[in-house]
Amino acid sequence: MNYSFGEKIWIGLQLATLASLSGIFYYDVNRRIQVEGEKVIGSITFKQRTVQRKYASHVVWEDLEQNFPLRNKDSIRTATEADAEITLNDGTKINLSENSMILLNLDEEKTSIDFAYGSVSAKNEGGEGANSLSIKSGDSSVSIGKGDVKLSKNENKDLNVTVEKGIAEIFSFGKEGQKIGADEKALVGANAEKVEIKKVDLKLISPPDNARYFSPDQNYAVAFEFSRDASVKAVNFEISGSSDFKKSIISKKISDKQISISLKEGVYYWRVSSGKDVSPSRRFSVLQNRAVRPIAPANGFKTSTASNTTYINFSWNKSDLASNYKLDISPVADYSSNVQSSVSSSNYISLPIAKGKYYWRVGANLPSGEGNFAYIYSANRIFEITDPEKGKPPTLFNPANKSVTYSIISEKKGVLFNWSKDNNLDSYEFQLSTNAKFDPILIKKTTNANFIELKEKLSSGQYFWRVNGKTKDGVVTDHSSISFFEEKDISSLRTFGPESGLSMSAPEVESKGILFTWEKLPIVGNYSLQIAEDSSFQKVKKNLTAKGNRYLLKEIEAGNYFWKVSLLSDTGEAYLTSSTQNFSVRYLPEAPKILAPKPNVNIPFATSQIKFQWTKGNTPNYEFKLFLKEENKLKEILNRSVATNEITLEKADIQQAGFYEWSIAGIGDGGQKSSVTLSKFQVLPEVIEKAIENNTETDSPGKSVVLVAPLDGQTINISPLNEIAFKWTPVNGIKKYKFSIFDEKKEIYATVTTKPEIRFSKLELLDRKQFRWSVLPMDDKNSGKESSSTFKVDLDAIKEEIEIISPDIQYDE
Numbered sequence: 001m002n003y004s005f006g007e008k009i010w011i012g013l014q015l016a017t018l019a020s021l022s023g024i025f026y027y028d029v030n031r032r033i034q035v036e037g038e039k040v041i042g043s044i045t046f047k048q049r050t051v052q053r054k055y056a057s058h059v060v061w062e063d064l065e066q067n068f069p070l071r072n073k074d075s076i077r078t079a080t081e082a083d084a085e086i087t088l089n090d091g092t093k094i095n096l097s098e099n100s101m102i103l104l105n106l107d108e109e110k111t112s113i114d115f116a117y118g119s120v121s122a123k124n125e126g127g128e129g130a131n132s133l134s135i136k137s138g139d140s141s142v143s144i145g146k147g148d149v150k151l152s153k154n155e156n157k158d159l160n161v162t163v164e165k166g167i168a169e170i171f172s173f174g175k176e177g178q179k180i181g182a183d184e185k186a187l188v189g190a191n192a193e194k195v196e197i198k199k200v201d202l203k204l205i206s207p208p209d210n211a212r213y214f215s216p217d218q219n220y221a222v223a224f225e226f227s228r229d230a231s232v233k234a235v236n237f238e239i240s241g242s243s244d245f246k247k248s249i250i251s252k253k254i255s256d257k258q259i260s261i262s263l264k265e266g267v268y269y270w271r272v273s274s275g276k277d278v279s280p281s282r283r284f285s286v287l288q289n290r291a292v293r294p295i296a297p298a299n300g301f302k303t304s305t306a307s308n309t310t311y312i313n314f315s316w317n318k319s320d321l322a323s324n325y326k327l328d329i330s331p332v333a334d335y336s337s338n339v340q341s342s343v344s345s346s347n348y349i350s351l352p353i354a355k356g357k358y359y360w361r362v363g364a365n366l367p368s369g370e371g372n373f374a375y376i377y378s379a380n381r382i383f384e385i386t387d388p389e390k391g392k393p394p395t396l397f398n399p400a401n402k403s404v405t406y407s408i409i410s411e412k413k414g415v416l417f418n419w420s421k422d423n424n425l426d427s428y429e430f431q432l433s434t435n436a437k438f439d440p441i442l443i444k445k446t447t448n449a450n451f452i453e454l455k456e457k458l459s460s461g462q463y464f465w466r467v468n469g470k471t472k473d474g475v476v477t478d479h480s481s482i483s484f485f486e487e488k489d490i491s492s493l494r495t496f497g498p499e500s501g502l503s504m505s506a507p508e509v510e511s512k513g514i515l516f517t518w519e520k521l522p523i524v525g526n527y528s529l530q531i532a533e534d535s536s537f538q539k540v541k542k543n544l545t546a547k548g549n550r551y552l553l554k555e556i557e558a559g560n561y562f563w564k565v566s567l568l569s570d571t572g573e574a575y576l577t578s579s580t581q582n583f584s585v586r587y588l589p590e591a592p593k594i595l596a597p598k599p600n601v602n603i604p605f606a607t608s609q610i611k612f613q614w615t616k617g618n619t620p621n622y623e624f625k626l627f628l629k630e631e632n633k634l635k636e637i638l639n640r641s642v643a644t645n646e647i648t649l650e651k652a653d654i655q656q657a658g659f660y661e662w663s664i665a666g667i668g669d670g671g672q673k674s675s676v677t678l679s680k681f682q683v684l685p686e687v688i689e690k691a692i693e694n695n696t697e698t699d700s701p702g703k704s705v706v707l708v709a710p711l712d713g714q715t716i717n718i719s720p721l722n723e724i725a726f727k728w729t730p731v732n733g734i735k736k737y738k739f740s741i742f743d744e745k746k747e748i749y750a751t752v753t754t755k756p757e758i759r760f761s762k763l764e765l766l767d768r769k770q771f772r773w774s775v776l777p778m779d780d781k782n783s784g785k786e787s788s789s790t791f792k793v794d795l796d797a798i799k800e801e802i803e804i805i806s807p808d809i810q811y812d813e
Helices: 005-030 407-413 506-511 686-697
Strands: 040-048 051-054 069-071 075-078 083-088 093-096 101-106 110-117 119-124 132-137 140-153 159-172 178-180 184-188 195-199 203-206 211-215 219-227 235-240 248-254 258-264 266-274 282-288 294-296 301-304 309-316 325-330 340-344 348-354 356-369 372-377 381-386 396-398 403-406 415-419 425-433 441-447 451-454 461-471 483-488 495-497 502-505 514-518 526-532 540-546 550-553 559-568 574-577 581-586 594-596 601-604 609-614 621-630 633-642 646-650 658-667 677-684 707-709 714-717 724-728 736-743 746-753 757-760 770-778 787-794
Touching: 040 051, 040 101, 075 083, 075 093, 093 101, 110 119, 110 140, 119 132, 178 184, 178 195, 203 266, 211 219, 211 356, 219 282, 235 258, 258 266, 294 356, 309 356, 309 381, 325 348, 340 348, 348 356, 396 461, 403 407, 407 483, 407 574, 415 461, 441 451, 502 506, 506 581, 514 559, 540 550, 609 658, 633 646, 707 787, 724 770, 746 757
Parallel strands: 110 132, 211 282, 301 381, 403 483, 502 581, 601 677, 714 787
Antiparallel strands: 040 069, 040 083, 051 075, 075 101, 083 093, 093 119, 101 110, 119 140, 132 140, 140 159, 159 178, 159 184, 184 195, 203 219, 219 258, 235 248, 235 266, 266 282, 294 309, 309 348, 325 340, 325 356, 356 372, 356 381, 396 415, 415 451, 425 441, 425 461, 461 483, 495 514, 514 550, 526 540, 526 559, 559 574, 559 581, 594 609, 609 646, 621 633, 621 658, 658 677, 707 724, 724 757, 736 746, 736 770, 770 787
């Protein structure tokens, strides 16, 4: 898609705005909350998985990393399978198990911890500057001097206190404190006012609570040790993946006081039991020290620079256990010389590096037990910084080699030249010439984009073009291959039809249409067909659009018209327009269509009025004619001009029975007459009417039928595609009739029918002469009287669309 200069500026502004807003959003999401006023009281000395902190003045929780400082009034919580170790400034260590939460509160005299839920242990060595420690939970609090105490809340919100070392004092429900010593445990009920203190008979020795074992291997052998009374011969040893011991991993009877179990990486709980006596549980973790994975620069990464150094961005994945990271960069794979090292607490760093080939690795400073740390290094990666390359010459795209452009489009829209884009190239030089040696160069232009719109007028002829590029460092590429195109002139748009001066009638236009055709140009675009009532096209009648080079018009009223066709651009601008041609559409009256009476209808002679109706056409007047058939010839007996589409004739206008024909034609304002529409009807003689009336009123087995059609002596024109309808009056009580045709005295056809009519189609039995036909009523006992009549056959050709020769009888009219 081609964009204008203004559109490009607008798109650039939109992209810049989007980038700025994205940066602000990223900064806002990832920035750390800044808090002033509260002093730092300790730090996170170990964390595993998700550990979060919330300031007292904020509602947002943020993730904590290793060695993060903690402030007074901070709330700390751990997620599932997470744990954290907090070291206060006075040396007190606080361990939080998974799904636990505390609030730190330090004043000048003592340290207070609000224990919300989960499991927490505190170890106070009582060193110089150490404050007394108080852990509050609901209406109870535990005061700790020098010692090691563990608190936990079960599902019933009962508070469990276990003292492994030193002395603790429990204050509950406003009563005086109760002291518990080493190897004792206390249960403070959520709703009870009594504190139950028991001696711990089964004492866990190793591993200590919240112990952590670090191993470079997938499994680690953990040594367990405990003590018991001499009276207890064996205990049940348990290891579980949950603090409630519902996820049992090992449960076995042992008689010794120690056991070693090989475990894979994970968080575990262990305890021993004997009968109803269950030891306090302890938590420990087995952690596998893994090297981090380098991310960027990718292995084998290459970049170039014209200056002596360039900044390289290094990044790697985070490790939950690492306290910091060490990045080593060296020109040799064993890092034996010229090593550049940088230590970072984050997992990314950007450094200026000189040209050359380098190896790099990242060491994660991981705990190895007993408070020691060691660097575990990643695999080596390679990158290289080189001098700028000359760069590949651009590949030319448009106009395609050996293509054709047209001056009519070039002058209005210009010619678009484009080529491949290379991010290493900062600018391009475009050259255009009339010869392949580019001597002389007709046009030379420099652009930062990989395209150029040339709007200079080009005369007809051949043109050659090429492009070279320049890097940001000023290195110029070779010229591209040479591409060739031809500029051609198109001065007019030829039309082919309709021929100028064509005249068609309005019905012809409606049925066949007027086909407009013109020259199809080798240019992509739509065509506009304009039809106007004047040659200056001020009164445009039709404004039509076509994709091809033809259009069939079927809707236009009578009149004189002018037309032309134009080739349109994408914006609707006319590139090229044909000369003006003319045509005319003549007015032609429409032929009316018969509505009533129906063709070939039989009308009783006693009818007082006959109404004739036809469709309204496009004429104001109509010519009505009525004919009577006498001796096989038509005699005009009435001719009238009417302004409506109906006429009513009185009995005086039709004075005798017989065959009639009538015609109707439309007459225009100028006297033009449409084609004539014909129809027929028959006025029945009174004798047939009376016979019909008598035969249908009484039952008379001896009665004969009255032959209705064809009339006696009637001449019938037939063809191989027609049939003759013979009809007679029905007789009450008669269910069958014998129908016969005679050639003089010889019966040539006979059949029995239950209807008072028969359609005779065996016309090959007839010839051009007179025949007799008869009908004999029949019942189960006897027959009636035979009725007969004659008809003549004329084999003159008639129109094949006439289906029935004799007219139908309608007894209800």
